[in-house]
Amino acid sequence: MSTNPLSKLEFTGRTAKRAQYEAFEYTLTPAGVRVRNGSHAKPEEHEYVVTVTNGLPIACECPADDHYEGACKHRVAVAIRRPIIQAVTQQQLTTDGGRPLGSHERTDHSGPQANSENAASTEECDCPETGDSFPCWNCVRTGRRTLEE
Structure with missing residues (x-):
């Protein structure tokens, strides 16, 4: 664009x-x-x-x-x-099944902000109704977890 x-x-x-x-x-x-x-x-x-x-x-x-x-x-x-x-x-x-913009664009994982972002994206989903193996929509939408996890 x-x-x-x-x-x-x-x-x-x-x-x-x-x-x-x-x-x-x-x-x-x-x-x-x-x-x-x-x-x-x-x-x-x-x-x-x-x-x-x-x-x-x-x-x-x-x-x-x-x-x-x-x-x-x-x-x-x-x-x-x-x-x-x-x-x-x-x-x-x-x-269309893509990831929200910004959830996969950053490749530089250096610095404290990147580390906190990485930590947030690998935390367990706090939505118990979906179970541990399948993330909730909010976690996928915000880039916190992906469907491939």
């Missing part, structure tokens, strides 16, 4: 402005990012799911995304908010 998603989208200046100033609210879903427009009097009638693939908002359920050239304001709004792109990408990696 080294390239800014905006550089891969085509959109108008008007769309870019609306993507920045409208009061959007974001919720991660299994399908992507639900974008609710809080600027409307009835925001619940103005929410659409934006599909993100490889860090790029590629589609939106809104009518404008189907009827006009270029990306709609919902796709642009997701693209300009890097933490949202990172969160949906991490969710997709985890859902």
Whole structure:
């Protein structure tokens, strides 16, 4: 995800402005990012799911995304908010069976902080309902234990 998603989208200046100033609210879903427009009097009638693939908002359920050239304001709004792109990408990696980002990226195990991280990841799972051989979801999600242990 080294390239800014905006550089891969085509959109108008008007769309870019609306993507920045409208009061959007974001919720991660299994399908992507639900974008609710809080600027409307009835925001619940103005929410659409934006599909993100490889860090790029590629589609939106809104009518404008189907009827006009270029990306709609919902796709642009997701693209300009890097933490949202990172969160949906991490969710997709985890859902697809990958490890959460950061749980396996560090290879330098030197220094006191690395040692405390290693100690935390090898501690026994404190969730008794899963038994000793199978970690709970929270331990896997946080990188404390892996399914291979």
